[in-house]
Amino acid sequence: MPEDSRPRRRGAAATRKAILESARKAFARSGYDGVGVREIAADAGCTAILVNRYFGSKEQLFQEVVVDAMNSAEVLRRDVFGDKDRARALAEALVDRTAYGEPALEGLLIVLRALSNPAATRTAREQIENHHHRQLTDVVRGPHAAERAALIVSVIVGFQVMRQMYGIEALASADPQVLTDLLTAQLEQLFLGD
Amino acid sequence: MPEDSRPRRRGAAATRKAILESARKAFARSGYDGVGVREIAADAGCTAILVNRYFGSKEQLFQEVVVDAMNSAEVLRRDVFGDKDRARALAEALVDRTAYGEPALEGLLIVLRALSNPAATRTAREQIENHHHRQLTDVVRGPHAAERAALIVSVIVGFQVMRQMYGIEALASADPQVLTDLLTAQLEQLFLGD
DNA sequence: GTCTATAGAAAGATAGAC
DNA sequence: GTCTATCTTTCTATAGAC
Incomplete structure (x- = not known):
């Protein structure tokens, strides 16, 4: 059993993990520029110095958070x-998880709230290309698969920004079924190659 | 003829306008959180104090910039x-002005690079609803016009983010004609009500 | 109408103690 | 393994001179 002296010592790995999780939530909520390492550290139950000790810098921390969030x-x-009707499955999942203010779809949420930061934007591009875009390109058939896969990601991004992040009324308060149907039609075009 | 003492006095209106223009470029380039009022003032040929004198605060300056950019x-x-083939006209304009790194489509560009800032996000929602969305709703016919108009804006936003801001390779280096055709099909669905 | 100078807060990052 | 304390920079915003 570990001692419980005032400076909690729970081990580097546990602290590192706590910081990573705190950072994920903070970046999703407030964006890269909107949160400081002090705040991230406080929510993780430690001080700013450990953030820099374990991750090198705020920028490297961000990078690891994005990779982490994109992998899930x-x-x-x-x-x-796996599905047959990919377009509808994606549309349903998308509408379901982009209610206004929801902290879901964290991977994209985080990179979208980091558009004011050049370094974060580079990380975002790499990760989108390595994850979402690559995976979708494998699934889209027909000519211009790469372009259509990128447009599918565009649809996801645009919808998420407008509905979840800006909370545009026409999307935030719409009937989910209507949105699902409209999105399904959009995505079918892109999945199936017109 | 005005005197040319060291502190340039060109009149409040001219200075105000210079600040507004400098701010527009700066916000489009670096985002709300990515640029300071000092820098904006310097590019406008004055000092930070005049920014606050004429606009009250950085936040109010941002608000005015967004309204201004959205109006054009x-x-x-x-x-x-005016056109018959609205979908294609919009698709062409969109592809034309979203080359990677282009400073075009400034209105949306500015609000998208301000997603890390809550106050700026509220301004963005209001302006998108008052400009783009309202205008499109008038033009879209058929059921669920409000939802479809919002999805048209979503397509624009998603495409702009992926191509112009992230510079996703599959969109940044694609054949413009291919992109135009794909986008036209997407937009036709939304304009014409499926 | 515009400046220099500065207040006051908060940021990222680090030295050195324990 | 973690802290307090601090350095340095940068931010918004303002007081007061000219």
């Missing part, structure tokens, strides 16, 4: 990759 | 509102 992509799972 | 919307002009 929520909308592009079996939903889309 | 570039993609939703006669292109879309």
Whole structure:
């Protein structure tokens, strides 16, 4: 049993993990520029110095958070990759998880709230290309698969921004079934090659 | 003829306008959180104090910049509102002005690079609803016009983010004609009500 | 109408103690 | 393994001179 002296010593690995999780939530909520390492550290139950000790810098921390969040992509799972009706499965998942203010779809949420930061934007591009885009390109058939896969990601991004992040009334308060149907038609075009 | 003492006195109106223009470029380039009022003032040929004197605060300055930029919307002009083939006109304009790194489509560009800031996000929602969305709703016919109009804006936003801001390779280096055709099909669905 | 100078807060990052 | 304390920079915003 570990001692419980005032400076909690729970081990580097546990602290590192706590920081990573705190950072994920903070970046999703407030964006890269909207949160400081002090705040991230406080929520993780430690101080800023450990953030820099374990991750090198805020920028490297962000990078690891993005990679982490993208690896657990929520909308592009079996939903889309096992099913027959991919377009509808994706549309349903998307509408379901983009209610206004929801902290879901964290991977994209985080990179979208980091568009004011050049370094974060580079990380975002790499990760989108390595995860969402690559996975979708494998699934889209027909000519211009790469372009159509990128447009599918565009649809996801645009919808998420407008509905979840800006909370545009026409999307935030719409009938989910109507949105699902409209999105399904959009995505079918892109999945099936017109 | 005005005197040319070291502190340039060109009149409040001219200085105000210079600040507004400098701010527009700066916000489009670096985002709300990515640029300071000092820098904006320097590019306008004055100091930070005048920014606050004429606009009250950075936040109010941002608000005025967004309203200004949205009022000169570039993609939703006669292109879309006079033409027969609205979908293709919009698709062409969109592809034309979203080359990677282009400073075009400034209105949306600015609000998208401000997603890390809550106050700026509120301004963005209001302006998108008052400009792009309202205008499109007038033009879209059929059921669920409000939802479909919002999805048209979503397509624009998603495409702009992926191609112009992230510079996703599959869109940044694609054949413009291919992109135009794919986008036209997407937009036709939304304009015409499936 | 515009400046220099500065207040006051908060950021990222680090030295050195324990 | 973790802290307090601090350095340095940068931010918004303002007081007061000219």
